[in-house]
Amino acid sequence: MEQSRRRQRLFFQRGKCEELSWNSNLWKIAGGILYFCSVPSIAEIYASPPIGQLLKVEGWIRTRRTTRTVSFVELQDGSTLKALQLVLSHEKISLDRIEATLHTGASIAVWGILRSTPDRPQPFEIEVEDFILYGEADPTTYPLQKKAHSLEFLREISHLRPRTRTFQAIFRIRSGLSFAIHQYFQERGFVYVHTPILTPSDCEGGGQLFQVTTLALEALPRHPDGRIAYEKDFFGRPAYLTVSGQLEGEMLSMGLGKIYTFGPTFRAEPSHTPRHLAEFWMIEPEMAFYDLDMTMDLAEDFLQFLTKAILQRHREELEFLREHYEEKLIHELEKVAESRFIRLSYTEAIDILNKSGKSFQFPTSWGSDLQAEHERYLVEEYAGQPVIVYNYPKEIKAFYMRQNDDGRTVAAFDVLFPRIGEVIGGSQREERYEQLLRRMEERGMDPFPYQNYLDIRRYGSVPHSGFGLGLERFLLFLTGMTNVRDVIPFFRSAGQMA
RNA sequence: GCCCGCUUAGCUCAGCGGUUAGAGCAUCUGGCUGUUAACCAGAGGGUCGCAGGUUCGAAUCCUGCAGCGGGCGCCA
DSSP states (O other): OHHHHHHHHSOOOBOOOOOOOTTOOEEEETTTEEEEOBOOOHHHHHHSOOTTOEEEEEEEEEEEEEOSSEEEEEEEOSSOSSOEEEEEETTTSOHHHHHHHOOTTOEEEEEEEEEEOTTSSSSEEEEEEEEEEEEOOOTTTOOOOSSOOOHHHHHTTTTTGGGSHHHHHHHHHHHHHHHHHHHHHHTTTOEEOOOOSEESSOTTSOSOOOEEOOSOGGGOOBOTTSOBOGGGSTTSSOEEEOSOSHHHHHHHHHHHSEEEEEEEEEOOOOOOSTTOOSEEEEEEEEEETOOHHHHHHHHHHHHHHHHHHHHHHOHHHHHHHHHHTOTTHHHHHHHHHHSOOEEEEHHHHHHHHHTSOOOOSSOOOTTSOOOHHHHHIIIIIIISSOEEEEEEEGGGSOTTBOBOTTSSEEEEEEEEETTTEEEEEEEEBOOOHHHHHHHHHHTTOOSGGGHHHHHHHHSSOOOEEEEEEEHHHHHHHHHOOSOGGGSSSSOEETTEEO
16 A cells, blocks of 8 residues: 555656556546556545545445446445545546446446545445446346345355455454464464364264265275275275364374364264254364363463454454344443353352253253353353363263373363353373273273374373364354354365355 | 244235235436435236145145245353
């Protein structure tokens, strides 16, 4: 911006005017003098309006309103949720040309002077000298209109929904959140590591995996006994898409100290809910020498840092989403950013639920997992703010979580948020070789695929901990959306590839 | 995987056994002293998701299927 404005102040040679083309930033005025136009984004114009200057602006048409002598176009270019009003005098630009081309969704470049309009709803507008059409948008078939559309409808046109302010706001917040996540960890000495996407084992045994193969599915090579001949597959053995980078993250943290992963994760579970995706993004920090309390402190500080970052850096987007989707959005974010999370041991949580006087669909008793209705009660009725539940019964948690001295609980924790439930799950890991092996045997797990994972307990093992944050679920909280399909650009879920 | 709901014009929806299926917005046409979801008038636009059944008669009732949405489970 600064550079292009300086350029505009330079003088240029006299000469004949070039034909306007899409990449032309020249403009001829009376006398045949050629000027360079600056080509600011709409965000730059709002940040520092170059009133009275000749500009070239490019974007997509949001709406057009035509009166007898003049037409108004609202132009958006993605740089801000705000639109730029263009004024087209029918004396300069024929009404026929306007009506033939300037429809909602069409893309154009305009040249014109920025005029201040202090007595109008918008602060300024472009008095258009001329425009060119990049791409038309036939109004009889273009799906988007100037009126609001349902999120369900927009899900069917995932290639066009980035044209809406709703999705511009969401994807800007998603971008800002990703940046803030890196910022938080980088400023605190964490190393960003890339754990593999292709994995050899169905680690954790729980989630269903997507199998990856180069074998011809219609003619699988088989052994005489009918087994599939995986030695002919690409890796010489079965391969899958990762369901978590945690096990590799632990190995990396045993050398690098504090690490985090931030990447895609794949689950082949046919869950038809507003909270599940087959491909989603997860952040998994893993810290050597961290116990459960330190990790819960980190998780709370992390979530508050991210929430504050979005409040500070994405006010415009939050205001838009608050106005159109969730009245309490900013209020909720501020509350989370400011107040300490309530910490309850699992045993305390069960006690509170038992004494609540509520009749739950699933009864609460020590040893059973907390259901969605229980989490909702704890967060929304009991605490009124985020809750961390820790020290769960070992039977309902994963094999790698560290056993507590009581013999019946593990050092696990979940962070429960208003509206979205569990946003973080984490634990101190079992760093003692014998205990880990015994846990796996109790569960009937074959330790063979976990030799490397066990090995790091044999050589220089240390107490360590980590957690996982589901990016899309946290984005539900930050944006006020209620379906994870609306916070990822192109969703993949059971039976659907947007 | 289990349960519930929805599917009518490009979009959002009304009609829920009885003439030729409606509204707003969008589109098109005309009008309008610069509009702000502009406004005013008019026009075009529908195999009422698909298949079958009940009935003198089905958008409407029943069955199956499909798609979408939601609740629960699993989880992040």
